[in-house]
Amino acid sequence: MAPFDYLGAIETLHELRKSGERKSGLVVSLGERLLRDYTGKLGDEVWPVYEQVFISALDQGNDALAKTCFEKLEKRFPGSPRVKILEGMKLEAEDKLDEALRLYDEILEKDDSNIAASKRRVAVFKAKGQDQQAMETLSKYLDDFYNDAEGWLELSDLYLKFHLYQQAAFCLEELILLQPQNHFYHLKFAEILYTSDTSDNITLALKEFCRVVELCEDHVRALYGIKLVNYYYFNYFNSVI
Amino acid sequence: MPNYVITTKAYLKIILHACKHPFTSVNGILLAEEAFDGDSSDVKIIIVDVVPLFHHWASLTPMLEVGLQQVSVYANRNQLKMAGYYHANERADENKLPPFGQKIASKIQDNFHNSIALVVQNTKLSPNNPEIAIVPYIFKDNQWRPDNKAFSGPPSSFTLENSDIPSITSQSIFKRDFEVIYDFDEHLENVELDWLTNTKLAELMHGDKKRA
Helix, strand or coil: CCCCCHHHHHHHHHHHHHHCCCCHHHHHHHHHHHHHHCHHHHHHHHHHHHHHHHHHHHHHCCHHHHHHHHHHHHHHCCCCHHHHHHHHHHHHHCCCHHHHHHHHHHHHHHCCCCHHHHHHHHHHHHHCCCHHHHHHHHHHHHHHCCCCHHHHHHHHHHHHHCCCHHHHHHHHHHHHHHCCCCHHHHHHHHHHHHHHCCHHHHHHHHHHHHHHHHHCCCCHHHHHHHHHHHHHHHHHHHHHC | CCEEEECHHHHHHHHHHHHHCCCCCEEEEEEEEEEECCCCCCEEEEEEEEEEEECCCCCCCHHHHHHHHHHHHHHHHCCCEEEEEEEECCCCCCCCCCHHHHHHHHHHHHHCCCCEEEEECHHHCCCCCCCCCEEEEEEECCEEEECCCCCCCCCCCEEECCCCHHHHHHHHHHCCHHHHCCCHHHHHHCCCCCCCCCHHHHHHHHHHHHHC
16 A cells, blocks of 8 residues: 655645645545644644644544544633634534534624634524525624635625625625725626626626636636627617617 | 425435535436326426536635536536426534525525525434435425425325335445546536536436446
């Protein structure tokens, strides 16, 4: 059997922490092995890895692994608000949503600028199916922390769930202001505009699709978007003539 | 009302698509063959296959339009009809057909009168406990209504091709077959991926049949 490529595993976990991708299966399989046999090789990096594996273990329903990681973190960082957030996530995973909410509210009472607690509250409202509450809470959060791209993206998804295209488009405009070179936001903006189906918006959608191709050549979705808008205009002009 | 039969392939692909993307809603199109039921003049609609569409941005229309067009061409080429829509919701406790899904299902119904929708029951997906995890929706009295008595034997109009389908599906999930099912979203990111036929998955399924 090939020896476990622990350096590759450490690198992979590091990349996943940076990118924020949700690949819980991979993290659990690599992380479990690393934490069992290679903690020495991780050095100080072991703590973020414990946190990362904890969260992924919750995702996979691997309660035993989550418990192990949490106990290590709690022992090393007693009373830490960051570890308290993890405790909240564990409650969420156990479907104890009201308890989790209370925990996050307690954290915010002591420190109302705790971003993680504010955002987890939104997640709990979403999990409870209280989408209206989630939207309001997130909206208020973004009033204070308007640089939070992840927050704007999440709010746009909540608006889209209720077909509030204008509001969703507004979120995307904020995102484009924050990161104008990120083609992903132009793409999502273009698709929302096309969906809202007014002739002004379709014109803007075409501009945005073109912008995506400008920033990222051969982007298939954007190329299809350009084709669709042209088709729309072709039909429109045909019906007007 | 016609009789509907859901084949192993169709059922499996729906569930695997949902399993591949457990954090989001997924949807897709049902493809069917029409047949006549023995000596009676009843129409039998066999859902032989499905084409997985999206696992994100499912309520945005541009790629939906492109996807539906391509599925339509594919269906015609393979002498199949676009006979419905399937959907799996994001949250574990959401088991109804959402408004946007109803719109898509209605659109398909414009072209195929006997269209149905299949909604995955997220609470019944555990491979440790195989049970039928879909509920069909039919358009009656101007609304999409769930048929909660489906698959429970006559007089239900819905049957599974084979009563072992839930356990076959569980086996498939344990073997992680869902890693090779590709939908339109993934195709748009990598056009090499075959989302219409999903040949890799078909090979795995065929291999299972040989072994069984």
